[in-house]
Amino acid sequence: MHAGAAAIRAAIIDLDGTMLDTVPDFELALNGMRAELGLAPITQGQIKPMVGKGSEKLIRDVLSLDFDPPRVDQHFVCAMAAYQRHYLAINGQRSTLYAGVLEGLAALRDLGLRLACVTNKPIAFTRPLLAQKGLAPWFDLVYGGDSLPRKKPDPLPLLQVCRDFGLDPAQVVAIGDSSNDAEAARAAGCFVLTVPYGYNHGKPVQEVNSDGIVNSLLDAANWIQAHNRATN
Ligand SMILES: O=C(O)COP(=O)(O)O
Numbered sequence: 708m709h710a711g712a713a714a715i716r717a718a719i720i721d722l723d724g725t726m727l728d729t730v731p732d733f734e735l736a737l738n739g740m741r742a743e744l745g746l747a748p749i750t751q752g753q754i755k756p757m758v759g760k761g762s763e764k765l766i767r768d769v770l771s772l773d774f775d776p777p778r779v780d781q782h783f784v785c786a787m788a789a790y791q792r793h794y795l796a797i798n799g800q801r802s803t804l805y806a807g808v809l810e811g812l813a814a815l816r817d818l819g820l821r822l823a824c825v826t827n828k829p830i831a832f833t834r835p836l837l838a839q840k841g842l843a844p845w846f847d848l849v850y851g852g853d854s855l856p857r858k859k860p861d862p863l864p865l866l867q868v869c870r871d872f873g874l875d876p877a878q879v880v881a882i883g884d885s886s887n888d889a890e891a892a893r894a895a896g897c898f899v900l901t902v903p904y905g906y907n908h909g910k911p912v913q914e915v916n917s918d919g920i921v922n923s924l925l926d927a928a929n930w931i932q933a934h935n936r937a938t939n
């Protein structure tokens with residue numbers, strides 16, 4: 708710990724791949740959409756590396772498995788509408804909390820941190836999912852991928868949270884599963900911790916430039932507690 712480092716006062720936590728394993732929900736919704744287009748189902752293994760960059764990119768990537776770019780453009784609007792309809796109908800049905808999430812959130816609150824959820828998932832999917840999984844009450848603030856003009860890896864959503872909380876980015880840590888979260892955090896000037904069990908666009912999490920890999924949100928709370936002790 709370098710002298711003069713600020714204590715951490717807030718955590719910005721990612722959703723898909725960090726708090727919830729949502730790939731089984733994506734499988735249902737994407738294959739519902741694909742069936743309407745007469746396309747064969749795809750597997751969770753194919754879907755996993757595609758999650759994390761928001762719905763538009765996801766739908767384009769999924770259509771690109773079968774279509775060339777002009778046909779992707781041609782089918783995009785219908786595919787997106789079908790996907791959203793299917794996702795809202797099944798949202799949360801098969802997604803599960805990762806180990807240590809609820810304990811970690813409790814530990815972070817016990818440290819006196821304010822909590823925000825920042826995800827690239829559309830806000831219309833995010834709010835009901837957080838409520839259904841018992842996560843909503845933990846968060847002072849929630850931003851989805853379409854809540855603000857730009858999404859992660861742009862730093863804008865993280866900087867907005869810092870402003871909302873009245874904190875300097877150096878007092879805030881982002882916790883996520885992917886390079887998307889880390890790039891946004893680095894550009895914002897926040898700390899960043901990475902969990903190893905998520906998606907990270909199919910790449911090893913060790914390649915992500917972060918302040919540490921933590922095995923769970925509970926481990927993240929322990930890391931923050933040690934950091935804050937060292938700043939006193
Ligand atoms: O791309 C998405 O839909 C969600 O991704 P995130 O929760 O990891 O930001």
Ligand SMILES: [Mg+2]
Nearest residue numbers: 721723724884
């Ligand atoms: Mg994620």
